[in-house]
Amino acid sequence: MSTAPRRDTYTPETLLAVAVRVFNERGYDGTSMEHLSKAAGISKSSIYHHVAGKEELLRRAVSRALDGLFAILDEQHAREGRAVNRLEHVTRRMVGVLTAELPYVTLLLRVRGNTTTEQWAMERRREFDHQVAALFKAAVADGDLRADVEIRLATRLLFGMINSIVEWYRPGGKGMDGEQIADAVVQLAFAGLRTED
């Protein structure tokens, strides 16, 4: 018994959500228009009615993650005050964006390819990393962050800790929400796990 193709009631947003799920499951390279068509339950030509192809879907998806991240840097608490407090704010909000936009950020973190869009996404990620590293540097210069941990290394470890959350966080899961995780990350990274002497 064959199933009739579903009527195309997709908006660009809802089609994007399906595509991102498939990209994260199969990898971007491993995903064909055929896979997307099957997952969405509409024909390939219906998909082409919405977008030029899978690379456009990738661009839209990673843009959503990148826009969320870059918007953090424009927030008042990221722009005003001591660098260390701005960095804490950015750290907390990065966890917020990651947990709120989980599939999009997951896809962004896994991009490692040769298409123009993948190269562009990696370039934008580096740009974001540099801006956060600059904040880090300013906080060290203020004497608020320790100078004995190399800035590039500390930034990598901080980002590594934050990004690792995509490996296990599932929204709506029992217990922890994004806010609690953000608190824990800020606590661990800035104050450390040890109690005060």
Added chain:
Amino acid sequence: MSTAPRRDTYTPETLLAVAVRVFNERGYDGTSMEHLSKAAGISKSSIYHHVAGKEELLRRAVSRALDGLFAILDEQHAREGRAVNRLEHVTRRMVGVLTAELPYVTLLLRVRGNTTTEQWAMERRREFDHQVAALFKAAVADGDLRADVEIRLATRLLFGMINSIVEWYRPGGKGMDGEQIADAVVQLAFAGLRTED
């Protein structure tokens, strides 16, 4: 012009190194005996002379990583003294094993499959995680680690930070060696990035 197959001068160790490289490049599922044969430059039957199949290579590879990690827990500094110091020692040595056995640990961290070997490897990883979490719990009970960060979450963030090192660390690269990275991880996780007030 076809190249003659290379004479089989592999030992189990050197063949394993080739297999792990290919597994990490293509993913374990995406690797066939054909791929392994091409990468090693010897025939499939020569590979079967060394091992029963690709699952045996996987088992040997992840065993090497797991043996390295579990050996840490038997070290004197992991068994004696205050829990917080034992945990710091384990953290430092985890970075050491990760950087020394990079391809093997990378493979272990990526295992997520349905074969018996993959299930077993994931089970062993969980067992290791539990033992470290127990140390964490003991250090909180001693009053040496803060009680306001949930233990399971803190353990995940700590492991996330350590494991993220496989994404960028390359042995013999310029600058940082495993020891410097281990120092930074311990500093960041236990003392935090902020300077003392």
